[in-house]
Amino acid sequence: xxxxxxxxxxxxxxxxxxxxxxxxxxxxxxxxxxxxxxxxxxxxxxxxxxxxxxxxxxxxxxxxxxxxxxxxxxxxxxxxxxxxxxxxxxxxxxxxxxxxxxxxxxxxxxxxxxxxxxxxxxxxxxxxxxxxxxxxxxxxxxxxxxxxxxxxxxxxxxxxxxxxxxxxxxxxxxxxxxxxxxxxxxxxxxxxxxxxxxxxxxxxxxxxxxxxxxxxxxxxxxxxxxxxxx
Amino acid sequence: xxxxxxxxxxxxxxxxxxxxxxxxxxxxxxxxxxxxxxxxxxxxxxxxxxxxxxxxxxxxxxxxxxxxxxxxxxxxxxxxxxxxxxxxxxxxxxxxxxxxxx
Numbered sequence: 467x468x469x470x471x472x473x474x475x476x477x478x479x480x481x482x483x484x485x486x487x488x489x490x491x492x493x494x495x496x497x498x499x500x501x502x503x504x505x506x507x508x509x510x511x512x513x514x515x516x517x518x519x520x521x522x523x524x525x526x527x528x529x530x531x532x533x534x535x536x537x538x539x540x541x542x543x544x545x546x547x548x549x550x551x552x553x554x555x556x557x558x559x560x561x562x563x564x565x566x567x568x569x570x571x572x573x574x575x576x577x578x579x580x581x582x583x584x585x586x587x588x589x590x591x592x593x594x595x596x597x598x599x600x601x602x603x604x605x606x607x608x609x610x611x612x613x614x615x616x617x618x619x620x621x622x623x624x625x626x627x628x629x630x631x632x633x634x635x636x637x638x639x640x641x642x643x644x645x646x647x648x649x650x651x652x653x654x655x656x657x658x659x660x661x662x663x664x665x666x667x668x669x670x671x672x673x674x675x676x677x678x679x680x681x682x683x684x685x686x687x688x689x690x691x692x693x694x695x696x
Numbered sequence: 697x698x699x700x701x702x703x704x705x706x707x708x709x710x711x712x713x714x715x716x717x718x719x720x721x722x723x724x725x726x727x728x729x730x731x732x733x734x735x736x737x738x739x740x741x742x743x744x745x746x747x748x749x750x751x752x753x754x755x756x757x758x759x760x761x762x763x764x765x766x767x768x769x770x771x772x773x774x775x776x777x778x779x780x781x782x783x784x785x786x787x788x789x790x791x792x793x794x795x796x797x798x
Contacts, residue, residue, distance in 0.1 A: 480783035505700045512708040522707060532703040540710035545742065547714035552738040554722035562720070569716035574746050581739035623755050624791035627762050630751035631769040631786035633743050638773040638782075640740070650740035655748025662749065676745035677738055684737030685730060 474591045477579045477632075478598025484575065484629035485516075485602035486609075487622040492519055493610025499523055503611055510607040514570065514600065518542040521669060542670035548677050549577040556581070560589050571596030575629055582636040646684075654680040755790060758797055765790035 489510060496506035501523070509519050518539045525535045550572050560568070568589070576599055580587055609616065617625075641648040654676045661672040727735070754762040765786035773782040 476780050479780060501700060505704065508704045512704060513711055515711045532706060535703060536706040536710055539707045543711045544714055547718060548738055549742060550715050551718040551722060552735045554718050555735055557723050565719045569719050570712060572715045578743050620794040621791055624787050624794060626754045627765045627786050627790045628783050630747055630754065631766055631783045633747050634766055634769050635773045635779045635782040637743055639777060647740040650737055651744030654741040654744030658745040659749045673745045677741045680741035681734050681737035685734040688733050
C-alpha cells in the first residue's frame with residue numbers, strides 16, 4: 467500500500483469512528499420525528515453536513531417552514547465557504563472536474579485534516595479521507611434508523627470524543643515548530659467561548675466571526691514582523 | 697410528516713454551493729499577499745473555534761471523562777505524535793472513565 471493511501475486511511479479511521487455514532491444519533495432522531503427511512507438517508511447522503519441536519523430536524527418539529535430552514539442551513543454551513551477558500555490555495559494539479567466531488571466532502575473535520583497535511587494534497591488522499599467520512603455518515607444514519615441505539619450509551623458518547631481528539635492531534639505537530647498555530651487556535655477558541663456566551667449571533671456564525679477576526683489579526687500581526695513571528 | 701424531498705434538496709444546494717464556488721473561482725489564481733496571509737490563518741483559527749468550547753461538553757454528566765480523554769491525546773501526541781493512537785486512546789480513556797465513574 468503506498469504511503470498516500472496509508473496516511474489517508476490513518477486519518478480516515480478517526481473520522482469514521484467520530485462520524486458513525488453522531489450519524490446514528492441523527493438516524494434515531496429522524497425516526498422519532500416521523501421522518502421516513504428514505505428521507506433520513508437522503509438528508510445524510512445529499513446534504514452531508516452534521517450540525518445543520520440536527521438543526522433542521524429541530525426546526526421541522528417546531529413547525530418552521532422549508533424556506534426558513536433552508537436559510538438557516540445556509541447560515542450554519544457558510545463557514546465552509548471560508549474553508550473552501552483556504553483549500554483553493556492548497557490544491558494544485560487536480561483536474562477541475564474533480565472539484566465537484568471534492569467540494570461535496572468539505573466538512574469541518576475533512577477540512578482540518580487536509581489543511582494541516584504537509585506537502586501536496588493529492589486526489590487519492592482527499593477522496594479516501596472523504597469516503598471514510600461519508601460512508602460513516604450515511605451508514606451510521608441508516609444503522610441508527612434501523613437498529614436504534616445499538617451501542618451502549620457510554621461508548622457512543624466516548625466515540626464523540628474522537629472528532630475533538632482528531633482535531634487536537636493534527637494541531638499538535640504544528641505547535642512543536644512554532645507557537646503561531648497554537649496562539650491562533652487558542653485565541654479563536656477563547657473568542658468563540660465568549661461569543662457563544664454573549665449569545666447574539668445566529669447559530670454557526672460564532673465560528674465564522676472567530677475565523678474572520680482571528681485570521682485578520684493573524685494577517686496584521688504577520689505584516690508587522692515580515693511574516694516570521696506569527 | 698410532509699414530503700421532505702424539496703427541503704432536503706434546498707438544504708443540499710445551499711450547503712454545496714459555498715463549498716464549491718471558491719474551489720472553482722480561486723484555485724490556481726494569483727491572490728494578493730495580504731489576502732494569502734489571511735487565508736493561511738484560517739486552518740488554526742477555525743480549528744480553535746471548532747474544538748473550544750465544544751470539547752468540554754461531549755460528556756456533560758462527567759465532564760472529566762472527555763477532558764481526560766483529550767488530555768491523553770495531548771500528552772501522547774506531543775511525545776509520540778501520530779493521529780490514530782492519540783484518537784483511539786482518547787476514546788478508550790473517556791470510555792473507561794465513564795464506565796467507572798459515570
